[in-house]
Amino acid sequence: MTARGQPRQGGTINSCDLMHEDGVWHLWLTLDCPVIQRRHGAASCAFDWGSETVLTLAVKTADADADETVANPRWFQTARDRLGDLARSVNRKTRGSNRRRKATKTLAREKRRVANRRKDWQHKTLAAVIARFGVIAAETLSIQTLTRSAAGTVEEPGSNVKQKSGLNREILDTAPAQFYSMVRHKAADAGSLFLEAPTRALKPSQRCPCCWSVGKKALGERTHTCSGCGHTAPRDFTSARVVLRWAHDTLTSTGQDLSEAA
Numbered sequence: 001m002t003a004r005g006q007p008r009q010g011g012t013i014n015s016c017d018l019m020h021e022d023g024v025w026h027l028w029l030t031l032d033c034p035v036i037q038r039r040h041g042a043a044s045c046a047f048d049w050g051s052e053t054v055l056t057l058a059v060k061t062a063d064a065d066a067d068e069t070v071a072n073p074r075w076f077q078t079a080r081d082r083l084g085d086l087a088r089s090v091n092r093k094t095r096g097s098n099r100r101r102k103a104t105k106t107l108a109r110e111k112r113r114v115a116n117r118r119k120d121w122q123h124k125t126l127a128a129v130i131a132r133f134g135v136i137a138a139e140t141l142s143i144q145t146l147t148r149s150a151a152g153t154v155e156e157p158g159s160n161v162k163q164k165s166g167l168n169r170e171i172l173d174t175a176p177a178q179f180y181s182m183v184r185h186k187a188a189d190a191g192s193l194f195l196e197a198p199t200r201a202l203k204p205s206q207r208c209p210c211c212w213s214v215g216k217k218a219l220g221e222r223t224h225t226c227s228g229c230g231h232t233a234p235r236d237f238t239s240a241r242v243v244l245r246w247a248h249d250t251l252t253s254t255g256q257d258l259s260e261a262a
């Protein structure tokens with residue numbers, strides 16, 4: 001039997017479980033670790049997660065603040081076209097016919113393939129993001145976050161917008177819980193801190209990251225313009241900035257100094 005992987009941090013083994021699942025054996029070792037080393041320095045980020053731009057990042061390093069986005073992966077367009085074609089092909093065929101059954105099977109297989117690519121892509125993308133930051137923050141996964149994502153922010157004009165935004169979700173983010181659990185695990189493994197901001201109390205999409213005042217925005221309003229201080233910025237970046245500032249305030253108020261994490 002061969003074992004793969006290696007612990008990211010040393011420790012004393014305190015329990016061991018052997019599991020058999022779907023023909024594969026898993027060996028789980030639980031280690032008692034000394035204090036987890038935060039390896040990724042004092043840089044921090046907050047992300048906003050959506051179906052138009054997958055990740056919008058507000059980044060803070062020792063030198064500067066920056067905004068970044070993680071674009072849709074390259075396979076995304078192909079997957080969207082193909083899923084659209086296959087769905088139409090099912091719809092063209094007579095209900096109950098063999099041809100329709102066959103087309104439905106093909107569509108289901110393609111959906112599984114896309115789900116696997118998404119998972120793989122999320123793993124890689126998150127690993128790359130988390131490796132850069134000692135602190136990562138995001139709005140906690142709530143009904144509000146989900147419905148906002150489901151309401152869509154697709155800006156492509158013209159026909160099929162609704163259909164396309166549905167497909168976007170299907171391809172990139174139908175598994176929000178899976179995505180968040182991935183962030184939690186990867187951050188813990190990397191010794192980075194993952195902080196989840198309370199959406200209802202913080203109101204990141206309505207709050208101004210500069211003066212902290214709250215103003216309502218319509219769903220379609222893509223720009224934040226503060227009536228209090230005049231600050232203007234794209235909406236997604238604004239909410240990520242609010243979450244980032246909340247994370248820093250939270251750390252400061254609990255006496256955790258970010259610079260010590262370096």
Ligand SMILES: [Zn+2]
Pocket residue numbers: 208209210211212213226227228229230231
């Ligand atoms: Zn303001």
